[in-house]
Amino acid sequence: MPGMVRNKQVILKDFVSGFPKETDMYMTESSIELKVPKGSNGVLLKNLYLSCDPYMRPRMTYIEGSYVESFKPGLPISGYGVAKVLDSENPEFNKGDLVWGMTGWEEYSLITAPHLFKIQHTDVPLSYYTGILGMPGMTAYVGFYEVCSPKHGECVFISAASGAVGQLVGQFAKLLGCYVVGSAGSKDKVDLLKNKFGFDEAFNYKEEADLNAALKRYFPEGIDIYFENVGGKLLDAVLPNMKIRGRIAACGMISQYNLDKPEGVHNLMYLVSKRLRMEGFIVLDHYHLYPKFLEMIIPHIKEGKLVYVEDMAEGLESAPAALIGLFSGQNVGKQVVAVAP
Amino acid sequence: MPGMVRNKQVILKDFVSGFPKETDMYMTESSIELKVPKGSNGVLLKNLYLSCDPYMRPRMTYIEGSYVESFKPGLPISGYGVAKVLDSENPEFNKGDLVWGMTGWEEYSLITAPHLFKIQHTDVPLSYYTGILGMPGMTAYVGFYEVCSPKHGECVFISAASGAVGQLVGQFAKLLGCYVVGSAGSKDKVDLLKNKFGFDEAFNYKEEADLNAALKRYFPEGIDIYFENVGGKLLDAVLPNMKIRGRIAACGMISQYNLDKPEGVHNLMYLVSKRLRMEGFIVLDHYHLYPKFLEMIIPHIKEGKLVYVEDMAEGLESAPAALIGLFSGQNVGKQVVAVAP
Known part of the structure; x- marks a missing residue:
């Protein structure tokens, strides 16, 4: 089919009990068309950085009444990330925009109901939007x-x-x-x-x-x-x-x-x-404070008054180990996965 | 010695560990002069009602840095009570005043540094000042x-x-x-x-x-x-x-x-x-709100909008059992001990 590209993905095998293991996830490859269905309100993202965060552990389990949705076994893991908009049917986002927010653990994600922030400040490392700026x-x-x-x-x-x-x-x-x-x-x-x-x-x-x-x-x-x-x-x-x-x-x-x-x-x-x-x-509950937060934190970063240490894993293949490592404290600083340059 | 009267007291035998027993306390009789030493700032109280409260359990033990002072083995237990001032060298209190606050588990108490509230409303049961009004x-x-x-x-x-x-x-x-x-x-x-x-x-x-x-x-x-x-x-x-x-x-x-x-x-x-x-x-930490509290609660009591149930034990001799009973839930309602009519 024309316009289809390979899309590597990290899939949750099944719900996890006890300490999670790398083998609770597996890599797969599907294909995806780099276009958003007309009139769908969605965006098509190329994922650049993915974030490994502790709250993702409860999502690997079914918990009644949890404040975060569980991952779905057999589907890609989701989490915060930094991405580039490749196509958009959503009036808030344009092709070429850089965004951060919920995306999939895969190379490309079609997000049908985007909860994403547009990245305005690009004179800081983009990966910061998984951490200090995210x-x-x-x-x-x-x-x-x-x-x-x-x-x-x-x-x-x-x-x-x-x-x-x-x-x-x-x-x-x-x-x-x-x-x-x-x-x-x-x-x-x-x-x-x-x-x-x-x-x-x-x-x-x-x-x-x-x-x-x-x-x-x-x-x-x-x-x-x-x-x-x-x-x-x-x-x-x-x-x-x-x-x-x-x-x-x-x-x-x-x-x-x-x-x-x-x-x-x-x-x-x-x-x-x-x-x-x-x-x-x-x-x-507090994202309405994000603009106020940015106003405070961006100058502090630029003036070197705040520093931030990231632990960068390279490539989507390294994502499962990076996530698991959080729970034994392997990461030194904020754990990020670089998916694409 | 002239002016001395008998003073029955409830004494803590020793610090308690585990579940307290009646035998952790004993009755004794000393004598007391019903006068405050001149210039001492103290008051001499005739105790009418004594209050049994859960916070008294930690006071039976030595706890480092506790917010309440431990009782002293060999001395009378102390606690909230309602009393009549028999003599006063304190400018805030006069002979005949009814008061509530910290007093001793005994018939008469000489309080050298009184932290007592004067009772203004006497058209409610006086015992209420160990409970709903205390x-x-x-x-x-x-x-x-x-x-x-x-x-x-x-x-x-x-x-x-x-x-x-x-x-x-x-x-x-x-x-x-x-x-x-x-x-x-x-x-x-x-x-x-x-x-x-x-x-x-x-x-x-x-x-x-x-x-x-x-x-x-x-x-x-x-x-x-x-x-x-x-x-x-x-x-x-x-x-x-x-x-x-x-x-x-x-x-x-x-x-x-x-x-x-x-x-x-x-x-x-x-x-x-x-x-x-x-x-x-x-x-x-909140006793500065007491006047505001009284203003709200007195009318509610008089209009029958608030009711209060007390469990009244008769006589100082019944006080140890009344206190111990709190911890097995023997009391039905606020546990009070009536010491004198």
Whole structure:
């Protein structure tokens, strides 16, 4: 058929329980016409970068009433990405536009109901729109400024601190004049936190036999703000170390996503005795703030006041391993997959 | 010595671990002069009613950094009470004043640094100042109106619902036009909730093999507000049944106070997926609202729009059993001890 091209895809084999494996996904090749059906409102994308994010783990399982749709076994995985519009029947997008938003794990995607942002600033790396300028950036922004109610001089603790969101939360907190400590799972990551992102202190949670003691060491006066990315044991150790009227922004709990039954958290009584506020949030509810966010963050990037570390995997074939690696902490910085130059 | 009178007292024998017993306390008799030392700023109280409250359990143990001071082994227990001023060297209080606030578990108390409220309205039962007009009433008021951000028509769940605080939270919620369900631990209490306090529904948690199923039965659309008094398993069952952007006011966790290690709560990931806010509070931080609270609640009591059920134990000798009974749910309604007529 004329106009058809090869389209490599990453397919979810079946719903996953426990720790996901590369073999839960497979590569396939289909073909696609690089045109949008007339009058369909769709866009045809050439995918440039794909984003690997922790929230994708729950999508590999069927969860009743989840806030994100499950992937469909036998179909390509979907996720955030950066793409170029090759054809459009949608009045909001034109051929040649660069966009970011939900796309497929494949070379080309026909998106019938596009939820995409047009990329205006192209004098920054395009891959940033999977990270600092995309969903993780907005997550850090909303979680820190809107949920944590931060104040100059407060003591901030961030878990999974070198990840796509954590590295930014820490830098936002430093810009505000906070004392900032992060935890991560390797020496390399701890070095990044201290030497690249300007955290005051950082530690490798895997090397701390007593998390409570580690937190007491870095926060002898207690924690005002905990930016929660991991859940489980670390949350349990944080609660007794919070200051009175401390705030916990619950962004995610990656340590729990592969467990059949999440770990129990025992220290919730500290919510009462320390008058803590623990609040979950989802970036999807806050995208109306995206223009305001861009206005703040673009100059900071250009002036070098904010830096961002990406872990770039090359080629769609590397995507399954890159995604799986998130859950054992293989990535150093934001995990991206470069699909096309 | 002239002017000395007998003073019966309830003494804490030693710090308690696990479930407290009546024998952790003992009665003794000392003597006291019914005069305040000149220039001391103190008041001399004749105690009329003493209040048994769940927060007193943590005070029976030494807890580092607790928000309430531990009792002192060998000395009388202290707690909220209603009393008459017999003598005063404090400019704020006069002989004959009726007051409520922190006093001792004894017939007469010399309070050297009084934190007491003068009772203005005496056309209601004086014992109410240990309950609906005292600390539990303020707790219900602050927790519901200030922490829960309630709105007309919302779905409200209250645990320990027939207790000193719960019975009021439910009635506040009904006044606001909410749908209100309470849980309690006996048929009598469930009957009270439905027939006396006007809850829409109530259930006996001890008769529900599956708390999740019970909550789904009463809240098919989910819970907007959970007023948390118990913690543990019930909290774990509530979390998946919350609505998106639901609120949990953490007032106390009585089911956990006698455990060496609190139960684990496994469902905290719902804080993220449902964007929940869970917030602890302590009434001590909010007493500046007391005049506003009284202005609202006194007319409601007089007009019969709010009712209050007390469980009255007679005589100081009955106080240890009354306090211990709280932790096995013996009390039906607010537990008070009448010390003197």
